Each structure stands twice: as C-alpha cells, then as structure tokens.
Amino acid sequence: MTVLEQPGSSRNTSDLPGPPPAWRPRVDPGPLLPDAEPYRLLGTDAAGRLDPGLLTRLYAQLVRGRRYNAQATALTRQGRLAVYPSSTGQEACQVAAALALEDRDWLFPSYRDTLAAVARGLDPVQALTLLRGDWHTGYDPQEHRIAPLCTPLATQLPHAVGLAHAARLKGDDVVALAVVGDGGTSEGDFHEALNFAAVWQTPVVFLVQNNGFAISVPLAKQTAAPSLAHKAVGYGMPGRLVDGNDAPALHEVLTEAVRRARGGGGPTLVEAVTYRIEAHTNADDATRYRTDSEVETWREHDPIALLEHELRDRDLLTEEFVRTTQEGAEELAAGLRDRMNADPELDPMDLFTHVFAEQTSQLREQAAQLRAELAAEAAGHPEHTEHGALAGEPAAAGRSAQETRP
Amino acid sequence: MTTTAPETARKPATMAQALTRALHDAMAADPSVHVMGEDVGTLGGVFRVTDGLAREFGEDRCSDTPLAEAGILGTAVGMAMYGLRPVVEMQFDAFAYPAFEQLISHVARMRNRTRGAVPMPLTMRVPYGGGIGGVEHHSDSSEAYYLATPGIQVVTPATVADAYGLLRAAIASDDPVVFLEPKRLYWSKDDWSPDAPTQVAPIGRAEIRRPGANATLITYGPSLPVCMEAAEAARAEGWDLEVVDLRSLMPFDDDTVCASVRRTGRAVIVHESNGFGGPGGEIAARITERCFHHLEAPVLRVAGFDIPYPPPMLERHHLPGVDRILDTVARLQWESDWTEGCGA
Numbered sequence A: 001m002t003v004l005e006q007p008g009s010s011r012n013t014s015d016l017p018g019p020p021p022a023w024r025p026r027v028d029p030g031p032l033l034p035d036a037e038p039y040r041l042l043g044t045d046a047a048g049r050l051d052p053g054l055l056t057r058l059y060a061q062l063v064r065g066r067r068y069n070a071q072a073t074a075l076t077r078q079g080r081l082a083v084y085p086s087s088t089g090q091e092a093c094q095v096a097a098a099l100a101l102e103d104r105d106w107l108f109p110s111y112r113d114t115l116a117a118v119a120r121g122l123d124p125v126q127a128l129t130l131l132r133g134d135w136h137t138g139y140d141p142q143e144h145r146i147a148p149l150c151t152p153l154a155t156q157l158p159h160a161v162g163l164a165h166a167a168r169l170k171g172d173d174v175v176a177l178a179v180v181g182d183g184g185t186s187e188g189d190f191h192e193a194l195n196f197a198a199v200w201q202t203p204v205v206f207l208v209q210n211n212g213f214a215i216s217v218p219l220a221k222q223t224a225a226p227s228l229a230h231k232a233v234g235y236g237m238p239g240r241l242v243d244g245n246d247a248p249a250l251h252e253v254l255t256e257a258v259r260r261a262r263g264g265g266g267p268t269l270v271e272a273v274t275y276r277i278e279a280h281t282n283a284d285d286a287t288r289y290r291t292d293s294e295v296e297t298w299r300e301h302d303p304i305a306l307l308e309h310e311l312r313d314r315d316l317l318t319e320e321f322v323r324t325t326q327e328g329a330e331e332l333a334a335g336l337r338d339r340m341n342a343d344p345e346l347d348p349m350d351l352f353t354h355v356f357a358e359q360t361s362q363l364r365e366q367a368a369q370l371r372a373e374l375a376a377e378a379a380g381h382p383e384h385t386e387h388g389a390l391a392g393e394p395a396a397a398g399r400s401a402q403e404t405r406p
Numbered sequence B: 001m002t003t004t005a006p007e008t009a010r011k012p013a014t015m016a017q018a019l020t021r022a023l024h025d026a027m028a029a030d031p032s033v034h035v036m037g038e039d040v041g042t043l044g045g046v047f048r049v050t051d052g053l054a055r056e057f058g059e060d061r062c063s064d065t066p067l068a069e070a071g072i073l074g075t076a077v078g079m080a081m082y083g084l085r086p087v088v089e090m091q092f093d094a095f096a097y098p099a100f101e102q103l104i105s106h107v108a109r110m111r112n113r114t115r116g117a118v119p120m121p122l123t124m125r126v127p128y129g130g131g132i133g134g135v136e137h138h139s140d141s142s143e144a145y146y147l148a149t150p151g152i153q154v155v156t157p158a159t160v161a162d163a164y165g166l167l168r169a170a171i172a173s174d175d176p177v178v179f180l181e182p183k184r185l186y187w188s189k190d191d192w193s194p195d196a197p198t199q200v201a202p203i204g205r206a207e208i209r210r211p212g213a214n215a216t217l218i219t220y221g222p223s224l225p226v227c228m229e230a231a232e233a234a235r236a237e238g239w240d241l242e243v244v245d246l247r248s249l250m251p252f253d254d255d256t257v258c259a260s261v262r263r264t265g266r267a268v269i270v271h272e273s274n275g276f277g278g279p280g281g282e283i284a285a286r287i288t289e290r291c292f293h294h295l296e297a298p299v300l301r302v303a304g305f306d307i308p309y310p311p312p313m314l315e316r317h318h319l320p321g322v323d324r325i326l327d328t329v330a331r332l333q334w335e336s337d338w339t340e341g342c343g344a
C-alpha cells in the first residue's frame, strides 16, 4: 500500500462539478524512450554494412588517441602537466564525437575531453595548455570552434545551447555538441540546459560519457533513473543509449543526432556507456573505491580491441595499415613529448592584459607594481635581465598612492 | 541650429521608461542585441521595463525564457560566444543568485581565459535595493557580491538620464556589465524626457551632483536622493556638503572621489548594502590610502545594518536616512580641539 492509498483518503466526488478539458501528454513519450539495451553494431550482423573507410578512419584515431592518453599520463609523472584526467578506455566516445561534427559545428568539451579536441584537429600542446598550467585556454575557440575546456561540471551545457540558439537565430545551420560525465548529469545546469534546448528546439547534441564513476562515486549513488538516456524524456527530447566502446555504433548515433539537429529536429541526449580505465586523474587512488577485477572486465570490452576484431574479420587489418597507424601515433606522441619538454614562455604582465577590453586604472596601478617588482628581480638576478617579456610594455602609468603632507 | 521639442511635448519620463527607451534604442541600432528573461516578452517584465519590445522586435529579439536563472545567463554566454549582445533580466536581486556560478565562473572570466578571443559583451540587469515594501528576497543590495568578482563591470544609475545613458553604454560595452537598477527609483522623474537629446554616459566616471566645501558624501543608486536631501538639510547646521554619485562601482573612479575628498577633507560613504563586507569598506580604504594627509577626520560609513534584509514594516529603521547621515556628518570631528581628547 502506498501513501496515496491509505484508508480514509477516498472521498465521494459525485457532486463535484465535472473536470476541465481532459489533460493529455503534449508529446507521445514512446518514440523518445531509449532502447532497453545499449545500441551496438560491432559483433552484430549490422556491422557488415559499415563502410570500410569509416572503420579504418575510426581505428586510426582510436590508436592515436590511446597513444596520446599514454603520453599525457607520462607527462604528469615527469612534472610536465599539472594534472591529466585520462580518457583511456573512453577513446571511442572522444573520437566519435569529433568525427560526427562538420567544420562549422562547435564542440563543448569538459576537462576530460582534450582527445576529442585533438581528434578534431587541435594541436595537442594547445589542447593541454590548461592542464600544463601556463594559461587557462591555449587555443582560439572561435578559430577551432571548440569552447574552452570546462571544469565546473555541466556549466558548459547551457553555453552550447545558447550558441546553437544564436546560430539558428542568425540563420546558420551550425550544431553544437556538448560532452558531460555521468556525475555532471546531477548538476542543475545539466537540467536547465536540456530544458532550454528542448523548449527552444535548439540544434544541440548532449553526449553523456557514462564511465561509471564521478571520481569515487558510482552511478548508483548518482541517480535513480532507469538510465541517464531516460532523462531526455522528461524534457521532451529523444534519449539514445549506446555502447560507448563501440565506435561505429556511437558514431552512427551521434551523426544521426547531429543530422537531426541540423535539419531543425531539435536536441538529442545520447548516453554512451563506457568505463574509466585509469584513475580519475593522476592525483587519484582508484583502489579505494573499485576492484581490479571490475577494471579487468572492462579491459576485455576495449574499444580498440572490439574494432580490431571487425577489421580482422574483413581482412582490413593489413600489416601495412597497422604499421602506418602505429607510426602515426608514435609521431604524435613524440611531437607532444618534445614540445612539452620545453618550458613555455610566460609573460607575467599577461595577468592584467585580458581582464577587461580596456584596463581599469586599478589594474594599471597593479600592473605597474608587478612590472617594478619584475624589474627589481631582474636587476638582482642578472641572468634574467635579457628576459624579453618586459620589453615593449607601455611605461608605468600608476601614480604613487603615498602622498606628501599638504 | 538646434531644434528643441515644444515644451508641451517634453513630458518627464520615469526611470523605468528611460530604461525601456534605452533597450529600445539599443535594439533598433544593433540587431545583435537580444533581450531575454522571465516574463520580459508578453508581460513586459514585472517592472514593465521591457514593455513593448517583443511586440516591436519580435519574440526572437525579446524572449520569455524558461524559469531558470543559471540557464538564462548560461545560454546568454553561448549567445555572446556566437556574436550576439544578450541583455538578460533578472527578476529581482535575490533571484539572481542561481546565476552566480555562470556569472563568476564564466561571464567574468571568459575574456581573460581566452586571451581576448572570446569577449562577453553581455548585460545582466538586476532590480536591486529596498524601500519598496517588498517581502523577503525582494530588497537585497547584492552589489558587494558582484564587486568581489574581477572581470565584471558594476554600474548603477541614480538619475533618469543616467538610467538611459548608462544602460546604452552597458549594452555597447564589449565587457560584461551587471546593471543594478534601484527599484525604488523606477518611478522617479527628473528633467530627462524621451524627446531630450539622448546621451550615452561613460562607464567608470563618477559625477559630482552637488558641489560643497566641508565634507563629501559618496553614494550611488537608491541612496543618492537621500544624500541630496541630507546635504540640503545640512545647510541649517552650517555644513556645505558635496555629493558624489559613483554611477560605476567597477571600474571605480578614484580620481573624482579623491579630488573631492582632498578638497573637503572629510568623507562619508552612504549605501544600503550591509556595512560589513560592503562597498563602503573598500571605498574608505581607497580614500585612506590615497588621501590620508588631506583628511581631517576618519572616513565614516552610513550603511545598512549587518542583518538579513528586514521585513517591510521595519525596513525604514535599516535604510540610511537623512537623520542618520546628518548624525554621522556631525561625528566628522568638526571641533578644533578634538585631538586633546585623544591625548595627542
């Protein structure tokens, strides 16, 4: 017996006036519902119809992505990156997201999605600027149509909705794809972004990478929903549940969602079921909250191995292809390693340059203070005097705050 | 040749009407200006500041959003990234708080984060302050929260002309502006009329509203009329008070404020916001750092008490009034022998 069925709660309603016009759901929720099982292509009959060119392209990107993750993780051990949230095991999500977009579309990544940006063509050194710590964003978002990597969870989602909305208002057929983690779906901004997108019928695709954990907290403590994809129905948009380690399946679903969005069909929520093979970041100890055997189970469902299987079945995994793919990945890693091993050129005066379009008098004073400190430091340490950063700065504009007695 | 409208046509307008006119003119001048918020479309906003805009410019340009402040500001961020100039309305001061994360984590930082590649030319309009008999959550002075965040400009008009001029400047600014509208001045009028020449007021410049020789009252927004009244009343006591209207809290006009205080040698800061952690503390510190040797007395503050905003039937005890300002001015050590009491 539920609370609502308690005895004494029933009333005689026969002499009440008739109800107002019958209420109906505004849309049929049926077509919005996700499948009961994550959508898969690899290992099914449907895999046979997949274009070999797409499969080899996905494969080459996955291998590069795996190598990129390994290299970035190594750079944290060498002290070259402040922190690295690895996407090892989640490469299919990263690559499929990047490949589903046209050049004019926008990607809204979280901190874990540098690989998606790299797969889209961004220079990995620029992608890693935030995590190296020399600036917050290392690339021009407008040039690459990649929003800054976002750290406050889910807060990039309303940006994606607003950008796609603005594009539509301007008559541009631009789609925004925003990536968020399973933990991020509990944030208010996730809810608000999906609601705005559905109400405005914005051309945006939300990709949830459900990798099982938000740092240490498993999905069961995050949500009571049947699946994260089911959340879509509450906003009036379709939810798609996909195997996030099946690169062709996820690519197909995302491409379809992007196509639908571009054609005016509105937003889609895609949940990609995957797993975070590494710890949350290099600073995390995953043994405190999960077992090695669980990780092993997921290693067996590896996105690269799954695709390799299909390629081998079709005789696409030629020696030549494997070799060039691996060489390409090694080249990427070597370039990244070499360039990250050089110290970045930093200009401390940049701290004041971009706070406002026009510097306030307060910031001019503070810049003058730092400039003087740097000059004194340079004078005390002759080896620093040729540091070119200070040359060309406008002369100190600050006045001395200390005054003489009238 | 100057043509002036016939006297009969020069009907003074309210501050709310001047704001509407500013939004209207900005939208007419620049198709990238988009107004958005709760009830701003069909209704014209709960204070009617967006009245008629949806009708004239269409609902795509003046749109009723879902009821979610973080979502409103967050989507405005994305719109600004794509080259629009969103003007967001928050319905009331205390109902802007859900949008704080977007404001602080993104709006304020986006230009800096991207080395200028992604500016945030958006305006967040916030009706603020008390004195309108509002129930809880309808009378907050939230400016100190905004001032604590580098990267946003914080502007508040106290006159009808400034309501027009500063809002035009805010919308035209390539940086984000929190535009604080003193609720209790919405229905105020002065000599500004929609037919008068419409001037854009520069952001970052304070204005001397009343010249005086003996002490400076430094204020902004809803407290300006109170200070003007206090300055008038002070004449009977023999004090000639100067009144500075800050207009822009960030950027802060140190030059105008300090020049005034150096002239008068005494300063009182007046605002509704709580004293502890309020803007007055920062202003007093700046004056002390820059004008110490010109001061005849410590810089004093008349601020709201350090209490959650009171219920309407008690708010008059909380708000800075003429008497409290005059009592404070009286404490500015006018006696020449004050040092004796300090054992100096």
Ligand SMILES: Cc1ncc(C[n+]2csc(CCOP(=O)(O)OP(=O)(O)O)c2C)c(N)n1
Pocket (backbone or CB within 6 Å): A112, A151, A152, A153, A180, A181, A182, A183, A184, A185, A211, A213, A214, A215, A276, A280
């Ligand atoms: C608003 C906010 N709260 C807390 C954090 C700290 N934090 C960083 S990552 C993380 C877990 C996120 O989990 P999930 O969304 O599943 O993404 P994943 O890291 O697994 O990719 C937390 C709590 C944050 N970045 N932002």
